[in-house]
Amino acid sequence: MAKFKGRVWRFGDNVDTDQIIPAEYLTTGNPAELAEHAFAKVRPNFPSEVRKGDIIVGGCNFGSGSSREHAPRALMGAGISCVVAGSFARIFYRNSINIGLPLIQCVVDVEDGAVLEVDTDNGIILDADSGKEYGFSPLPAFLQELFDAGGLVNYVKRKMGV
């Protein structure tokens, strides 16, 4: 449960994990190192210009393709506060929830550079410039529990009693 305010990086439909982090950089799992190459082929200015707290807005099927957890790790390493998209590819969705990158399923009509305020407690996204509000549904209860536990590792530790 959190509130985020950040500047938008706008992407289209079907942003695949090869775009988010090309395969040639998959020789580390370190989020900060991965972030240096995020979107290297499609938005080469991203690593140098992204700021902590920025928000990625995508269309449908965000995170499609490879299972590489390096994709959400790269976004977290870049300081992205949350990803808003019309729909998410399933492995990217799992990975993000499991490692603590907030995902919000919502169709939002904004441009690059807009500022959004995301309130996950109340399920509201506010476009700070236009004043337009968007509503979204919370995560299923089990996934919220997992996310609130601090991610899958902590959830499993708690469940196994270690």
Place this chain on the structure above:
Amino acid sequence: MSRTISEKILNGDAGEIVEREVDYVMVNDVTGVPAFEALEEIGTPPILEKIVVIEDHYVPNKDIASAMQAKRLRDYVRKYNIKHYYPVEKGGVCHQLMIEEGFAAPGRLIIGADSHTCSYGALGAFATGVGSTEAGAAMASGEIWFRVPGTQKITVEGTLPKFVMGKDIILTLIGDIGVDGSLYAAHEFYGSAIRALNLSDRITISNMAIEAGGKAGIIPPDDKVFSYLDNRVIGSYKPVYADEGAQYADTFEYDAGSLVPMVAKPFLPSNTSPASELGGTAVDQAYLGSCTNGRIEDLRVAAQILKGRRVHRDTRMIVVPATRDVYMRALDEGLIKAFIEAGAYISGQTCGACLGGYMGVLAEGERCVSSTNRNFIGRMGHKDSEVYLASPATVAASAVTGHITDPNDLD
């Protein structure tokens, strides 16, 4: 209540979130190290009999960074004495190896930290790709959460025309439903054309479920699967079939006789056209390999087409047998010699250039016709290179002419 194969294996109803014990958890040299890090963070001993570690992506080490990564993986393998461990010289592309080594079997629940884990659906398993952290968590706890998928029923009836392969069936389907047409859903395949396919072509179909956004691509197991598993499968297994009256989210029906060799153009697997309509598309490279189409059956089809012909002077052809076993059989059958004589280059078993790793990376402006599974921006190399996905038959025919070619149109 009547259930689909996925609902029965996961023992839940579509939409429900369940936690289930898995039979196996597989990791490779890219996803393995972060998985072992998650395991160590949890701090309990790994459940050794469930863990399979396969090197395939960047081995033999392609550069210093990948060498360091592979070394770290091998250090974990030694530390925990992982018994199901396959270095590249003993193994090859992970999904083909999981099948060859008898891990994949009907009714099993298998996860792998690689998106094409869905390949094992061709043997009637529920198998799906996951991330590294959850693979590591499953190494510790033996279980993982699933959202039980709804199922799309795809039926292909009739007889496939000459040179139309499993690849053409799945590319046709993805072209029709889109790269998110099966988001969060499973496939079940039926019909006389599916039953007539060899296991290799069925694996190609299941392999690419993920390219429609799918969670699993399941083909009800039959005698072809059972006889393949004789003297191969580890342990016992129990086939699972859908109940009469199971509920399907969608149904799709195809007439096999109307299907043609199909190609997916850049930059989505859904961007399909018949190969016969792309004759003007010259190719710098023709790539035959991968978990999608690097099996002995694929190599046989390509070698047959290349017999008495040569790879075009402006095109380089790269052949990558998926596993050591495929390579050995290709040697025994004379296929390797045939490829070399036709002017192709042969690589050892590896994922290689499929994901732009090495062994065939594309330069700016280059175009590749490839038997692999993804044609995303920069997938096989430079951001301004292009990948056209096709069957082994179409790849071989295109290698001969130097441009995309329906194998039926060869002289």
